[in-house]
Amino acid sequence: AQSVTQLGSHVSVSEGALVLLRCNYSSSVPPYLFWYVQYPNQGLQLLLKYTSAATLVKGINGFEAEFKKSETSFHLTKPSAHMSDAAEYFCAVSESGNTPLVFGKGTRLSVIA
Amino acid sequence: GAVVSQHPSRVICKSGTSVKIECRSLDFQATTMFWYRQFPKKSLMLMATSNEGSKATYEQGVEKDKFLINHASLTLSTLTVTSAHPEDSSFYICSARVAVGAYTQYFGPGTRLTVL
Numbered sequence: 203a204q205s206v207t208q209l210g211s212h213v214s215v216s217e218g219a220l221v222l223l224r225c226n227y228s229s230s231v232p233p234y235l236f237w238y239v240q241y242p243n244q245g246l247q248l249l250l251k252y253t254s255a256a257t258l259v260k261g262i263n264g265f266e267a268e269f270k271k272s273e274t275s276f277h278l279t280k281p282s283a284h285m286s287d288a289a290e291y292f293c294a295v296s297e298s299g300n301t302p303l304v305f306g307k308g309t310r311l312s313v314i315a
Numbered sequence: 316g317a318v319v320s321q322h323p324s325r326v327i328c329k330s331g332t333s334v335k336i337e338c339r340s341l342d343f344q345a346t347t348m349f350w351y352r353q354f355p356k357k358s359l360m361l362m363a364t365s366n367e368g369s370k371a372t373y374e375q376g377v378e379k380d381k382f383l384i385n386h387a388s389l390t391l392s393t394l395t396v397t398s399a400h401p402e403d404s405s406f407y408i409c410s411a412r413v414a415v416g417a418y419t420q421y422f423g424p425g426t427r428l429t430v431l
Contacts, residue, residue: 234418245321245408246359246422253418292358296418302349303410303420307358 204229204295208306216314221265221280223309225293228274235276236294236303237267246292252276263287288313318342319411321423328399329431336394336426338409344389345411349420350382353406365392399430 209224227233234253238246250261257269267278276293290310294303318341328334338348346367351359363371363384371384381403383395392411396403406427410420 236419238422243406243425243427245319245424246410248419248421251419298418302361302364305358310356 204233204297204304206293206295206304206306208291208293208309210309211307212310212312214312214314215283217285218282221278221283221287221311223278223291223293223311225267225276225278225306226274227276227293227295229295229297231297234296235267235269236296237261237265237276237278238292238294239263240290240292240308242289249278249291283311283313285313285315287311317413317419317421319345319409319421319423321407321409321426323426324424325427325429327429327431330400331398333395333397334399334428336396336407336409336428338392338394338411338423340390340411340421343411343413345392345413346389348386348392348409348411350384350392350394351408351410353408353425355406359408362394396428399428401430404428404430 205228207226236251237249240246250259252259252269260266265280290308292308293306320339322337348365350362353359362377363373365371365384365386367386373379386392408425410422
């Protein structure tokens with residue numbers, strides 16, 4: 203069965219600092235991996251996705267993530283945090299196009315001025 | 316592209332009444348839609364998978380007679396919370412896949428349900 207673990211329910215960084223949100227997955231087949239962002243009282247917006255092409259994936263708003271099979275990880279990074287990046291971030295995995303996404307518990311990112 | 320809308324965005328109802336939430340794919344046809352429930356500061360809990368023209372598949376522990384799901388067209392799925400109770404108060408989010416076998420899910424903006 204597939205699962206996602208997000209290390210750290212809350213991450214706080216200073217404005218301009220590196221953002222690193224951790225995600226590890228478990229899957230019996232090559233996975234498809236996603237990062238979504240959720241702002242308060244809103245739905246989820248797709249940041250980026252890995253679908254077995256390049257292992258380094260670039261997304262919107264300057265975010266990127268690297269798929270590392272040996273570490274079963276798909277960590278999300280951004281070189282320089284902005285105040286507007288403060289939100290909840292969810293990592294998700296899917297094993298096939300016919301099954302729903304399985305989400306991690308989410309990481310709340312706070313950006314300090 | 317791939318925009319999903321939900322209506323209403325916020326609803327308050329009395330205990331015992333029923334509430335219908337609509338989920339629409341605006342610029343694509345969605346053969347599969349999903350309904351999630353999200354508690355405060357928690358992750359998304361999948362309630363059911365809705366396939367156009369067939370019965371929804373509910374996750375374990377979700378009462379199908381309480382949460383009625385209808386997917387009558389390729390652009391519309393509805394969730395009806397019947398005989399709502401205060402414990403049904405939550406944030407309900409739908410999502411849709413662009414095509415059969417597509418991995419990416421696009422999410423609606425969510426509906427905040429408050430049952431008094």
